[in-house]
Amino acid sequence: xxxxxxxxxxxxxxxxxxxxxxxxxxxxxxxxxxxxxxxxxxxxxxxxxxxxxxxxxxxxxxxxxxxxxxxxxxxxxxxxxxxxxxxxxxxxxxxxxxxxxxxxxxxxxxxxxxxxxxxxxxxxxxxxxxxxxxxxxxxxxxxxxxxxxxxxxxxxxxxxxxxxxxxxxxxxxxxxxxxxxxxxxxxxxxxxxxxxxxxxxxxxxxxxxxxxxxxxxxxxxxxxxxxxxxx
Amino acid sequence: xxxxxxxxxxxxxxxxxxxxxxxxxxxxxxxxxxxxxxxxxxxxxxxxxxxxxxxxxxxxxxxxxxxxxxxxxxxxxxxxxxxxxxxxxxxxxxxxxxxxxxxxxxxxxxxxxxxxxxxxxxxxxxxxxxxxxxxxxxxxxxxxxxxxxxxxxxxxxxxxxxxxxxxxxxxxxxxxxxxxxxxxxxxxxxxxxxxxxxxxxxxxxxxxxxxxxxxxxxxxxxxxxxxxx
Numbered sequence: 352x353x354x355x356x357x358x359x360x361x362x363x364x365x366x367x368x369x370x371x372x373x374x375x376x377x378x379x380x381x382x383x384x385x386x387x388x389x390x391x392x393x394x395x396x397x398x399x400x401x402x403x404x405x406x407x408x409x410x411x412x413x414x415x416x417x418x419x420x421x422x423x424x425x426x427x428x429x430x431x432x433x434x435x436x437x438x439x440x441x442x443x444x445x446x447x448x449x450x451x452x453x454x455x456x457x458x459x460x461x462x463x464x465x466x467x468x469x470x471x472x473x474x475x476x477x478x479x480x481x482x483x484x485x486x487x488x489x490x491x492x493x494x495x496x497x498x499x500x501x502x503x504x505x506x507x508x509x510x511x512x513x514x515x516x517x518x519x520x521x522x523x524x525x526x527x528x529x530x531x532x533x534x535x536x537x538x539x540x541x542x543x544x545x546x547x548x549x550x551x552x553x554x555x556x557x558x559x560x561x562x563x564x565x566x567x568x569x570x571x572x573x574x575x576x577x578x579x580x581x582x
Numbered sequence: 583x584x585x586x587x588x589x590x591x592x593x594x595x596x597x598x599x600x601x602x603x604x605x606x607x608x609x610x611x612x613x614x615x616x617x618x619x620x621x622x623x624x625x626x627x628x629x630x631x632x633x634x635x636x637x638x639x640x641x642x643x644x645x646x647x648x649x650x651x652x653x654x655x656x657x658x659x660x661x662x663x664x665x666x667x668x669x670x671x672x673x674x675x676x677x678x679x680x681x682x683x684x685x686x687x688x689x690x691x692x693x694x695x696x697x698x699x700x701x702x703x704x705x706x707x708x709x710x711x712x713x714x715x716x717x718x719x720x721x722x723x724x725x726x727x728x729x730x731x732x733x734x735x736x737x738x739x740x741x742x743x744x745x746x747x748x749x750x751x752x753x754x755x756x757x758x759x760x761x762x763x764x765x766x767x768x769x770x771x772x773x774x775x776x777x778x779x780x781x782x783x784x785x786x787x788x789x790x791x792x793x794x795x796x797x798x799x800x801x802x803x804x805x806x807x808x809x810x811x
Contacts, residue, residue, distance in 0.1 A: 476630050477669040479656040481732055482686035491682075495673045 362536040370512035373452035385463035407457045415521025446523035451515045455508035466500020498575045506568035590636035599792035608784030619792040620772045629656030662729030662737040668721040670713035677709040683732025719750040737769045776803040
C-alpha cells in the first residue's frame with residue numbers, strides 16, 4: 352500500500368514546491384500589508400481590507416477565473432509580464448504558486464496584523480529614544496514581538512497553499528508533472544476506475560504533511576512565547 | 583551657563599501647556615501635581631511629541647525650533663529616557679537591552695564603561711535574565727543602565743519610582759544619588775513627590791496647570807506636603 356509510484360512522488364514534490372514558493376513570495380507582501388492595515392489610517396482602508404479578504408469569501412473558481420483573464424497569456428498583466436520579463440504563469444507551476452499565494456494571502460495577513468496591533472507602541476518610542484530609526488525599530492522591536500503571529504500566518508498560508516484546488520485547477524488546469532498537485536491528483540484518481548488505492552495513499556500523505564506543519568508551528572510558537580515570559 | 587533651554591507651547595484637547603525654563607548641570611526636578619503637564623514637557627524634550635510652537639536647545643544644538651522649521655527626530659537627539667514602567671524589551675535579555683542603545687547609535691563597545699555602570703547600578707548578576715523575570719526595582723535599574731550606555735547628552739527620568747512600593751523606592755534612591763554624583767550626565771527628573779526630590783534634586787522647576795509656577799532651589803519643595811522617603 353505504501354509504495355508510492357513515481358507519478359505520486361512527483362505530485363507530492365510539486366505540491367510542496369508550490370506551497371513553499373507561494374508562502375515565501377507572499378510573506379514580504381503579507382507583512383507589509385499587515386503593518387499598513389494595523390498602523391496606518393488612509394482613505395479607502397476598509398476597501399483595501401475587504402479586497403485582501405476577498406479570496407476567503409469568493410468561490411475559488413471565481414478567483415481562478417479572474418486570474419486566468421488577468422494573468423493568462425492574453426491577460427493584461429500576464430501578457431505584459433511575459434513580453435517584458437519572460438514570466439509566464441498560465442499552465443505552469445508558477446501559476447499554481449500564484450493562485451495558492453493569493454488564496455492563502457488573507458490567512459497570512461490576519462494573524463500578523465493582530466500581532467502588530469497587540470504590540471505596546473510605547474516600546475517603539477523607547478527604541479526611538481535609544482537611537483533606532485523607524486526601519487530599525489520595525490526590524491528589532493516590532494517584527495520580533497509579532498513573531499507568534501508571523502508563525503501562525505505562515506502555517507495557515509502554507510496549509511491553504513498545500514490544499515488549494517479550485518482556483519489552481521481553473522487557472523492552470525491539471526497537468527501531471529507541471530500543475531498536478533496532491534489535491535488535483537487525488538481528484539483525478541477518484542475519477543478513474545481502480546484509482547482508489549492511489550487516492551488513499553495520497554490522502555494519507557496529505558494528512559501527514561498537514562499534521563507535521565501543525566506540530567512544527569506549535570513548537571515554534573511555544574518557543575517564541577517562552578522567549579517573552581521566561582529565561 | 584545653560585545646558586537645556588526649553589520654551590514650548592502645546593495644546594492637547596482643552597488642556598494647554600506653555601512652559602519656559604532653563605536647566606544646568608546636576609539634577610533638575612520637574613515638580614508638580616498629577617496633570618500639571620510634566621510628562622508632556624519631557625516627551626517634547628525627548629522628541630516623542632511635537633510642540634505647536636517654541637524652541638528646545640541642548641548644548642547650543644537646536645533640537646526643535648518652530649520658527650526655523652527644525653524638528654530633530656527622537657532617534658537623533660541622543661537623550662536617554664527612563665520611563666515610569668521601564669519599557670525594557672521583553673524579547674531581549676538584560677544584556678541585549680543594555681547594549682541596544684549603543685548598537686543603534688553605532689558606538690564602539692566600551693567594556694570599562696559597561697563594567698562601571700554595571701557596578702554603579704549593581705546589575706551585573708542580571709545580564710542573562712529576561713525582563714519578565716526581574717523585580718520592579720531591578721527593572722528600573724536596568725532601564726537606567728540602558729539609557730546611560732548610549733552615552734546620552736541628557737537623561738530624562740519620568741517618575742522612575744512611581745510604580746514601586748516604599749521599600750523598593752528606598753532600595754533605588756541610593757543608586758540614583760550615586761548616578762547624580764558619579765555619572766556626570768545632566769538629568770531632568772519628573773516627580774510629584776517632594777520627599778523623593780528633596781534627596782536627589784539640585785534645582786527645581788515647579789509646574790502647575792501647564793505653566794511654570796516657580797523656578798529655584800530645594801526651598802520650593804519645603805511648602806509642599808513633605809512625607810519623606
